[in-house]
Amino acid sequence: MNIAPFAIEEYFALYEFQVPHLLCASDCEALTVAELLALAGRPLTDLGSLHLGYTESQGHPALRQAIAGQYAQVPPQAVVFLGAPEEGIYLAMQTLLEPEDEVIVLLPAYDSLRNVAAHICGPGRVKPWPLTPAGQGWQLDLAQLHRLITPQTRLLIVNFPHNPTGFLPTLAELQAIIEIARQHNLWLFCDEIYRGLELPGRDTLPSAADLYERSLVLAGLSKVHGLPGLRAGWLIIHNEALRQRLINWKHYTTICAAAPTEFLAQAALAAHPQLVARSRRIINDNLAAANAFFARWPDLFVWRPQQAGSVALVGVNQPSATAFCRQLIDEAGVLLLPGPYLGYDDRHVRLGTGRVNFPAALAHLEAYLQTWPGG
Ligand SMILES: Cc1ncc(COP(=O)(O)O)c(C=O)c1O
Known part of the structure; x- marks a missing residue:
């Protein structure tokens, strides 16, 4: 059976390690590893003595305990540690x-x-619930969510x-979303992989795992903790059956997580406050650099800064964001991600604000735009 191309990953496979200035x-x-272990107060030699046997399919009990400790109402047995968040x-x-x-x-979506x-239900059975631009931000339409639900809606x-x-x-x-899901007995898959990266003025929301018994919550260490190469992620599932x-399905994919990943994930959870503060x-x-940049280019970009997380979707006043990005790759060595690779329109690009070289990459973009004939 076919599955749609993974557009974002195909784009990154082409450019992530080729284009010098990543802005998305x-x-x-x-x-x-040394920085992580130092933050967790563990000597590097602990990694050297790690036994490289198989690990427990659901995840090491101490690791699941540490993960459960990040939530208010999650027991360790509800945690399934994964081979990677994506899994x-x-x-x-x-x-x-x-x-x-x-x-x-909810669209746009990873x-x-x-x-x-x-792939499983057919594209016609997957109903988009779009986030729409609203002034300086984005908005949900809860009335539309109500209208999209039918007796066949499961998730x-x-x-x-x-x-x-x-x-x-x-x-x-x-x-309100959870109340609607509860009324219709829906399962709720809530991807919380960016939870913890709220900007000043916004509180971290409670996890859906603490609010709804029929939720499946995804989280991990790739984004908030700056550890994407660890491939550490987990699901919280309260429903035992x-x-x-799901664990049976996992036997067909990774069986269990890598032992070094489990070891380093425990270190990361021990250093959780420091890692979150750092990101x-x-x-x-x-x-601050992005705000100043977009204030200088109001005719070219529509800037809607994120409320939380590391990414924002920026409007581009050009006929094609894809063509614009292509030109930036070829002529400026700068990588932005065009909307169509996110299942969105060709008038937006994704901006990523989590890397320390962001101001330098933005300066490259600006230097290029100052000489750009389209500017
Ligand atoms: C919303 C969302 N969920 C899940 C993932 C998967 O994370 P990972 O690539 O670490 O497996 C990503 C990665 O970009 C993401 O943006």
């Missing part, structure tokens, strides 16, 4: 969905959040903080 990465600046999306969709089911997905469901897929818009609902909106069925600091500094 979704992760935060990565650390070295959780695939496993959840395979476990939950049958071809006759309908799914509602490819796998909509494509795996479309609602959301992602907060949102990639690529940086949208964060209010607590009242999140509670569903969790066991937030980087993003805040970069947003």
Whole structure:
């Protein structure tokens, strides 16, 4: 059976390691193993004595305990540690969905959040629930969500903080979404991989895992903790039968996580406050540079800074964002991600604000634009 091309990953496979100035990465600046262990107060030699046997399929009990400690109402047995965050999306969709089911997905969305469901149920049964631009930000239409639900709807897929818009609902909106899911007995897949990166003035929302018994919550260490190469992620699933069925699917993918990943993930959770503060600091500094930059280019860009997370979706006043990005790659060595690779329109690009070289990359973009005939 076919599955749609993973457009974002195909784009990054082409350019991420070729183009010198990355301005669209979704992760935060990565650390070295030595930096991570130092923050966690563990000697580097501990890694040398790690036993490289198989690990427990659901994840090491101490690791699951540490993960559960990040939530208010999550027992360690509800945690499934994954082979990578991405795996959780695939496993959840395979476990939950049958071809006759309908799914509602918040758009734009990270490819796998909509494509795996479309692969199982057919594209016609995956109903888009669009976030729309509103002034300086983005908005949800809860009345539209009501209208999209039919007796066949089994699953609602959301992602907060949102990639690529940086949208964060209010607590009242999140509670309303959960109330709608509860009324219709829907499963809620809530991708919280950017949770913890709220900008000053916005609180971290409670996890859907602490609010709704029929939620499947995805989280991990790739974005907030600056550890994408660790491939560390987890799902929280309260429902025992569903969790066991998902673990069965996991036996067909990774069986268990890599032992070094489990070891370093425990170190990262021990250093959670320092890692989150570090990423937030980087993003805040970069947003100051971004605010100043976009204030100088009001005719070319429509700037809607994120409310949370590391990415924002920026309007581009050009006939084709894709052609514009292509020109930036070829002539400026700068990488932005065009909207169509996010399942969105060709008048937007994704901006990533989590890397320390962001101001330098932005300066390259600006130097190029100053000589650009289209500017
Ligand atoms: C919303 C969202 N979910 C899941 C993932 C998957 O994370 P990873 O690439 O670390 O597996 C990403 C990665 O960009 C993402 O943006």
